[in-house]
Amino acid sequence: MANIPPSGTLKMFEIASKLEAEGKKVYHFEVGQPDFPTPPNIIKSGIDALNDGFTKYVSSRGVPALLDAIEGFYGRRGISIDGRKNLIVTPGAKMALFQGFLSAIDIGDDVLVLSPAWPTYRVMIRTAGAKPVDVPTSVVYELDEEALKSAATKTVSALVINSPNNPTGGVLQESQMRLIYDLAVDHDFAIFSDEIYEALVYDGLSQTSMLEVDPSMEQSIVISGFSKTYSMTGWRLGFAVGNEEVIENMVRIQQNTTSCAPSFAQMAGVEALCGDQSSIKSMVDSYSQRRDKMVAGFRDMPEVTCEIPLGAFYCFPDFSKYGLSSNTLAELLLIKTGVTTAPGKVFGDMWDGHLRFSYASSLSVIEEGLAKVKEFLETLD
Ligand SMILES: Cc1ncc(COP(=O)(O)O)c(C=O)c1O
Structure with missing residues (x-):
């Protein structure tokens, strides 16, 4: 186990839990699970x-x-x-x-x-x-x-x-x-x-x-x-x-x-x-709408590039123009805006300019959370 590094997202989880305990709003874009109930x-x-x-x-x-x-x-x-x-x-x-x-x-x-x-x-x-x-x-x-x-x-x-x-x-x-x-x-x-x-x-x-x-x-x-x-x-x-x-x-x-x-x-x-597969179709339709909203949100941020994901429920936008490591950017975003993400580096050293955002959350959370990200990035310019 000495060769196994600690989880790259543990620190983020601790900060988010502390903010929530203080009654602050946290936007959970780090999650890797659907937000829908089991059918x-x-x-x-x-x-x-x-x-x-x-x-x-x-x-x-x-x-x-x-x-x-x-x-x-x-x-x-x-x-x-x-x-x-x-x-x-x-x-x-x-x-x-x-x-x-x-x-x-x-x-x-x-x-x-x-x-x-x-x-x-x-x-x-x-x-x-x-x-x-x-x-x-x-x-x-x-x-x-x-x-x-x-x-x-x-x-x-x-x-x-x-x-x-x-x-x-x-x-x-x-x-x-x-x-x-x-x-x-x-x-x-x-x-x-x-x-x-x-x-x-x-x-x-x-x-x-x-x-x-x-x-x-x-x-x-x-x-x-x-x-x-x-x-x-x-x-x-x-x-x-x-x-x-x-x-x-x-x-x-x-x-x-x-x-x-x-x-x-x-x-x-x-x-x-x-059994009945109709709830799967409606979940997929929702993810697709949320994806479009999230991609549009990132494309409205001048220094950020975001490709259109064709599957799963994640966007992996590139923030490298800001010159910060993904850990630093993710931590700053969380502390300043309550937006929790997964730093790109955990997905491979060469992806340090990116953050992963999950769109397994409602359209209103996506809209509010991305507005906070945009506002925050403007303070870095
Ligand atoms: C790529 C990938 N594989 C497997 C899993 C784990 O799936 P399970 O809940 O069935 O263990 C995840 C969960 O996040 C995942 O992202």
Whole structure:
């Protein structure tokens, strides 16, 4: 653990808590979770499951009804998986990633991470005894083919991608996914494809799954879950899809660590995947409106540049013209205006000019908060 740096956002959290305790208004743009309640049909099925006795340990791989539901979910996208061989249900996508890293990478390996990237990957990779190596993309997460090719050395055993991406909202195009896959085959490294934001894409776009590119799952482990799509962060429900060997290893880790994902939550997951999907559409519509409002707000700030995110619920504007580190800027913003953000540096050293703003908050909070940011930036000019 001595090699694991403390969380880059802890200090911000402490300042925000202190401001709130003093009765000051804080605008929470740092959050990584939907602000919507879990849809009522899903809550009801969780309660029903508790009443029906889903209060015990269940199979470490997952309850059969949920394995079938996830198989069906991919089947509707034209992706064929065997839920009893290629799938494990975990307490959140985080646990699926961690088990996947422990199963597929060795101590001393290099693991490439397309950057900017959610900081948890690097911590997990280090905890598994390997070394994370950032490979830069563009600010909208477009692949830099040359950078990736030159990073793909002999010591690399895996690559982590995340589309739609946290923090940029960028979505990898199918051609880029194919290029990544071809390189993985040539250099024989595993691809961890974190697809947790797969349903949150805008402007009529659709996300490409690594399972469409690598249907045999020889090279890839796909991770997803219920936290973001169904606003179920606290239920702790995620899953991984991969070849039989790697999934079997993950099942053995799960048997000896968390045992299983919460059983009643798994039954709620069946309803999430098989029940009414209309609340998902309305959440996606809301995010899309909020995104437009947030991007327009940043574009109204003369020294700030902000690309349009195509997915997830984050904007990653560039403040580098102000010449401040992202930690300093984030702290100043919080103390002076009550606006809490995630400093760009936590997503990779080269992103220090940026701040991540989540738009999982109401239109009025976005409007008020961004007005405060604009006012504050004018004092820096
Ligand atoms: C990219 C990414 N992957 C995974 C997760 C974690 O998902 P879960 O709640 O299913 O553990 C998050 C949460 O913020 C995330 O941003």
